[in-house]
Amino acid sequence: MFEDVADLYQQVILDRGRHPRHAHRLDRFDATGKGDNPMCGDRVQVWVKRDDAGAISDVGFEARGCAICIASADLMAEAVIGHDAPGLRALSDDFAQMVRSGQSASNAALEQLKPLGGVSDFPSRVKCATLPWQALMGALDAPDETEAAHG
Amino acid sequence: MKDNFSPLDLLALRADFPILSETVRGKPLVFLDSAASAQKPRAVIEAMRDAMEHQYANIHRGLHWMSERTTEAYENARDLTAILIGAPSRDEIVFTRNSTEAINLVAHSYGRGMMHRGQAVLISEMEHHANIVPWQMLRDAHGIELLVCPITDDGDLDYVAYERLLASHRVGLVAITHMSNVLGTYTNGARLAAIAHAHGAKILLDGSQAVVHRAVDVAALDADFYVFTGHKLYGPTGIGVLWARAELLDAMPPFMGGGDMIGSVSFERSTWARIPHKFEAGTPAILEAIGLAAAIRYVKAIGFDEIGAHEQALVDHALARLSDIEGLTIIGRAQDRGGVVSFTMRGAHAHDVATLLDRAGIAVRAGHHCAEPLMRRLGIDSTARASFALYTTKEEIDFLADTLLRVREFFA
Structure with a gap:
């Protein structure tokens, strides 16, 4: 009966949705950001840690949402490691493009996120996949908590 | 198709609503989202x-x-x-x-x-x-x-x-x-x-x-x-x-x-x-x-006594069928209730449930239903909601229940 949802709910998405590996807040972090979908009540918060060069070294998240949203956040947490702010913005744009169009992203960093491309056939669910990225972009725009602490 | 528990001639009534003969992805439309907005009879159109x-x-x-x-x-x-x-x-x-x-x-x-x-x-x-x-x-x-x-x-x-x-x-x-x-x-x-x-x-x-x-x-x-x-x-x-x-x-x-x-x-x-x-x-x-x-x-012209009796039978039937599904929780057990049944499914978010139901042709609403404080009061984030109208049939509710069993298997 559900053969035609196989593209949306690929095994990796079901697995990550059920058992995410990064669904926790970071004890030590440099910035945090939130994403809200007021239409359905979904909410994601991400915490990021940066290395000395400004590249992401760790990401954790808490999500109140569906399998797509949680899997997307969990895969994102791995894909963004090593990227600096400009790189992250480009990744976020490429990811949004991929889940809207269904076209695979050329960006190699998004290789593991390809299973989420199936969302493009479900317009009402695209926002579920992009919400964690919205939270991440919020963290980029947020004042750096470490710097703030140091005045 | 005179419903065995309903005074309404459902076949005739459903024919009044042109949209009910539409198909969704090749499947008959099972519209269980009338509480969000009901379909329109030809008389209105x-x-x-x-x-x-x-x-x-x-x-x-x-x-x-x-x-x-x-x-x-x-x-x-x-x-x-x-x-x-x-x-x-x-x-x-x-x-x-x-x-x-x-x-x-x-x-x-x-x-x-x-x-x-x-x-x-x-x-x-x-x-x-x-x-x-x-x-x-x-x-x-x-x-x-x-x-x-x-x-x-x-x-x-x-x-x-x-x-x-x-x-x-x-x-x-x-x-x-x-x-x-x-x-x-x-x-x-x-x-x-x-x-x-x-x-x-x-x-x-x-x-x-x-x-x-x-x-x-x-x-x-x-x-x-x-x-x-x-x-x-x-x-x-x-x-x-x-x-x-x-x-x-x-x-x-x-x-x-x-x-x-x-x-x-x-x-x-x-x-x-x-x-x-x-x-x-x-x-x-x-x-x-x-x-x-x-x-x-x-x-x-149909009469609220008839509509009310029909929908009450639908609600009773839905509560009975959905209560039998392991892992499914019905939200709201008020004594006096109308044609709305909200539920959650263990191991599956309401959005995921709704997406799978949609693939079977069943339209339900999922989310907080513009009642976020109520969701917080109930300690949940969202529910899926099936809602009934004068044109809803017992068979549609049976199909919902049967499909929910498959949804549960899918996310198990």
């Missing part, structure tokens, strides 16, 4: 088209045949609406865009115009955002206290707490749903009104859901304000109703200013038209009012 094709002009102003006939049709919608809800006078029916606008009208005109700093508005934990946010805006702009009456874990209003809140605060206005869009709970409107009045408060009932499933009589309820919307009652979008006692409407200042709501206008001052026109500024939703009139005629 044709009434609106006929008006546009044969009898349309602006109303209340033209001295010509077309305008006079259109004014009659528009005002006839007011007559039918008054009869539908037992309003003592047709002048007490104000057309708005929807329930939300009707509540905002009351919050603005009655709230700012006739309530005083230090008085309270009392709502409940199971209100739609439309019956929360306007009162928060009133609170913040006008120094009104906002009180929230709790519900029981079964999803009934806590009538003891309700009376206690009225006794211990200066409540000027109660604003409570007549039927919850999430839990299906019918509140006892007459009891709420009697208690409110005993403590000197007025009462507004949000009948957006209630008016669809049962006959409503505002005089028997002894309410002061009653609001509902046309599109949930098989009518078009863009037309809603505020009923209020004539003496309240007379005393309330206008909500919006403009044409159609004035007595006379000069640059120094204007005077207001008599009710209900005082509250209908600008060209109203003429075609939509004509559509609403057709919808009212349609449901009255």
Whole structure:
């Protein structure tokens, strides 16, 4: 009966949705950001840690949402490691493009996120996949908590 | 297909709704989202088209045949609406865009115009955002206290707490749903009104859901304000109703200013038209009012006793079938309930459940249903909601239950 949802709910998405590996807040972090979908009540918060060069070294998240949203956040947490702010913005744009169009992203960093491309056939669910990225972009725009602490 | 537990001839009724013969991704449409917006019978579609094709002009102003006939049709919608809800006078029916606008009208005109700093508005934990946010805006702009009456874990209003809140605060206005869009709970409107009045408060009932499933009589309820919307009652979008006692409407200042709501206008001052026109500024939703009139005629011809009995049988059947599904929890166990059943499924978010149901052709709503505070009260993020209408069949509910078993397997 559900053969035609196989593209949306690929095994990796079901697995990550059920058992995410990064669904926790970071004890030590440099910035945090939130994403809200007021239409359905979904909410994601991400915490990021940066290395000395400004590249992401760790990401954790808490999500109140569906399998797509949680899997997307969990895969994102791995894909963004090593990227600096400009790189992250480009990744976020490429990811949004991929889940809207269904076209695979050329960006190699998004290789593991390809299973989420199936969302493009479900317009009402695209926002579920992009919400964690919205939270991440919020963290980029947020004042750096470490710097703030140091005045 | 005379339903074995229903007095309605469902096959004939379903044929009145052209959209019900549509397919979704090659599967028959199973529309279980009527509480969000109901489908439209041919009578409504044709009434609106006929008006546009044969009898349309602006109303209340033209001295010509077309305008006079259109004014009659528009005002006839007011007559039918008054009869539908037992309003003592047709002048007490104000057309708005929807329930939300009707509540905002009351919050603005009655709230700012006739309530005083230090008085309270009392709502409940199971209100739609439309019956929360306007009162928060009133609170913040006008120094009104906002009180929230709790519900029981079964999803009934806590009538003891309700009376206690009225006794211990200066409540000027109660604003409570007549039927919850999430839990299906019918509140006892007459009891709420009697208690409110005993403590000197007025009462507004949000009948957006209630008016669809049962006959409503505002005089028997002894309410002061009653609001509902046309599109949930098989009518078009863009037309809603505020009923209020004539003496309240007379005393309330206008909500919006403009044409159609004035007595006379000069640059120094204007005077207001008599009710209900005082509250209908600008060209109203003429075609939509004509559509609403057709919808009212349609449901009255079927009869609310019959509709109510049919939907009660559907709810009972749905509760029985869904209760049998391991891992599925029904949200709301009120004694008196209408055609709405919310549920959660262990191991699957409501969005994921809804997406899979959609692939089987079943339309349900999933999310917080514009009732975030209620979700918080219940300790959940979201539910899936199946809602029923006069055209819903027992077979559709069986199909929902069978499909949910497969959804559970999918996410197991």
